[in-house]
Amino acid sequence: MAKRSIVPFGPQHPVLPEPVHLDLVLEDETVVGAIPSIGFIHRGLEKLVEKRDFKQYVYIAERVCGICSCGHGMGYCESVEHVMGIEVPKRAKYLRTIWMEMSRVHSHLLWLGLLADAMGFESLFMESWKLREKILDMFDATTGGRVIFSVNCVGGVLKDMDSAMLAAIARTVDDMEADMTPLFQTFLKDYTVQSRLKGLGVLPRDQAILQGAVGPMLRASGEEYDVRMLGYAAYSDLDVAPVTATAGDSYARCEVRLKEILQSFRLIREAIGKIPGGDISVPVKGNPNGEYFMRIEQPRGEAIYYVKANGTKNLDRFRLRTPTTSNIPPMVELLKGCQLADVPLIILTIDPCISCTER
Amino acid sequence: MxxxxxxxxxxxxxxxxxxxxxxxxxxxxxxxxxxxxxxxxEIDTAECISCGLCMRSCPTGAIRVDRAAGTWTINRFDCVQCGSCANLCPKKCLHMTPGYTQPAPQKSEETFELPKKAQPAGASQKPAMDPEKCVYCTLCAKKCPQGAIEVDRAEKTWKLDASKCVGCTLCASSCPKKAIEMK
Structure with a gap:
């Protein structure tokens, strides 16, 4: 038997965008076990809900994560709205959906860039991030923020988009779709990418379900599960079908995310076509009392929001379970049996967001 | 392959x-x-009535309003540009403006002197309650940023401390029965 050794991996590592730490148990170059430990960037944001007004907390919920910011704000607001029995105007729901889908494109392009970077494919990395800039510019023009939008509020949204702005988004989406063709070709057909990703980190469907994988990670293993089908925000009016792949390897996860970008483009166009007129928010009176539990599909997977209110302006509890929390157990499973050199890439394919996980 | x-x-x-x-x-x-x-x-100091709502709504505590000294202070390095203060300002004297502020080697605060004119426009107006319409719901007292209104539901009393009132009109706009008028 080969000699066992333990190699600490992270929290600072060139390929990791965020500080996750793993103790890798190695037998020669083969990983036989991985022990994750988190907590390096815990900020106690959930606890702050007891100190801040429930309307003010939206700004803090949005700052749990930079990339899923819009979703966290929306998940928190929708939970509080359900507790208070507020019916949000239809236009606000559509606006939330449009921003949410734009966030998905932004998040997936960021991930594709990081994946290309992890493979050492620098020009592909730059192409991905160059495209992502167009979405960030649209965020800046429509919401006023490039990454953290602060558009969600309890009762609706804070900013409206006029028809010229919606037309500009539709134009940008069309341009991006055309610009993305070479990117798609390269990611899905290029020999270099295929040789690096195919067959790497295979997660079979039964294991994915057993280990509780969520989001593109689960769908890449062939499970048709997408929380958007529950019909929160304006998704009930839109045609959402889960994008799946069957192989369950790193290439399949890349394929699912690429196809989800196209799906998001279609959803944005559909939402812009169907958006009704009217108010963007309703006045909120009184304080919430009760509890609610809701799920939304973040770009990285299913996120769970739990709110418990006591009738005062401060909530008793706000709990957020992020997609990365669920994807860590399957990631540890994936690492068993792989080579040490493949560890960074496998970690990256779950699209880890440690800021979200540790809150 | x-x-x-x-x-x-x-x-x-x-x-x-x-x-x-x-x-x-x-x-x-x-x-x-x-x-x-x-x-x-950015603040339009001529319009500010020092009600302190911006200070209270700021999630990071970057704003400080000193009513006695007549100053409005912001720590731009703590500000996260959420726009909460500008959304809530009853006089709409706070604005979010494009363009970043200058970097600096150390964190510092920026203080604005509020003009000491006789009374800012509107501040001379104080709320007056119509006892026929009032249901003593206490919403005005809860909304008042200065705690100038005291309402006793059991005793059916409504008291205004005129020295604390800044004339922000929040009580009048929040009243569900439209019982408060600014006079």
Missing amino acids: NDTKIFTYARTAMKNLFHKPATTSYPFEPAQFPERMRGHI
């Missing part, structure tokens, strides 16, 4: 070589900011 293909990315690489850069040559070319950009907070 596919056959090895070389230079599949060559077209993009060549295009990038002879194309205008995707980035701009900042600072030689000034940055273009969209109209809605939340760059930094």
Whole structure:
């Protein structure tokens, strides 16, 4: 038997965008076990809900994560709205959906860039991030923020988009779709990418379900599960079908995310076509009392929001379970049996967001 | 496995070589900011009534309003540009303006002197309650940023401390029975 050794991996590592730490148990170059430990960037944001007004907390919920910011704000607001029995105007729901889908494109392009970077494919990395800039510019023009939008509020949204702005988004989406063709070709057909990703980190469907994988990670293993089908925000009016792949390897996860970008483009166009007129928010009176539990599909997977209110302006509890929390157990499973050199890439394919996980 | 293909990315690489850069040559070319950009907070001191709502609503505690000294202070390094203060300001004297503030070697505060004119416009107006309409719901007392209103539901009393009142009109706008008028 080969000699066992333990190699600490992270929290600072060139390929990791965020500080996750793993103790890798190695037998020669083969990983036989991985022990994750988190907590390096815990900020106690959930606890702050007891100190801040429930309307003010939206700004803090949005700052749990930079990339899923819009979703966290929306998940928190929708939970509080359900507790208070507020019916949000239809236009606000559509606006939330449009921003949410734009966030998905932004998040997936960021991930594709990081994946290309992890493979050492620098020009592909730059192409991905160059495209992502167009979405960030649209965020800046429509919401006023490039990454953290602060558009969600309890009762609706804070900013409206006029028809010229919606037309500009539709134009940008069309341009991006055309610009993305070479990117798609390269990611899905290029020999270099295929040789690096195919067959790497295979997660079979039964294991994915057993280990509780969520989001593109689960769908890449062939499970048709997408929380958007529950019909929160304006998704009930839109045609959402889960994008799946069957192989369950790193290439399949890349394929699912690429196809989800196209799906998001279609959803944005559909939402812009169907958006009704009217108010963007309703006045909120009184304080919430009760509890609610809701799920939304973040770009990285299913996120769970739990709110418990006591009738005062401060909530008793706000709990957020992020997609990365669920994807860590399957990631540890994936690492068993792989080579040490493949560890960074496998970690990256779950699209880890440690800021979200540790809150 | 596919056959090895070389230079599949060559077209993009060549295009990038002879194309205008995707980035701009900042600072030689000034940055273009969209109209809605939340760059930094600006205050119109002439309109401010020192009600302190901005200070209370700020999630990071970056704003300090000193009514006695007549100053409005912001720590721009603590500000996260959420726009909460500008959304809540009853006089709409706070604005989110495009463009970033200057960097500095250390965190510092910026203090604005509020003009000491007789009374800012509207501040001379105080709320007056109509006892026929009032249901003593206490909403006005809860909304008052200065705690100038005291309502006793059991005793059916409504008291205003005129020295604390800044005339922000929040009580009048929040009253569900429209029982408060600014006079």
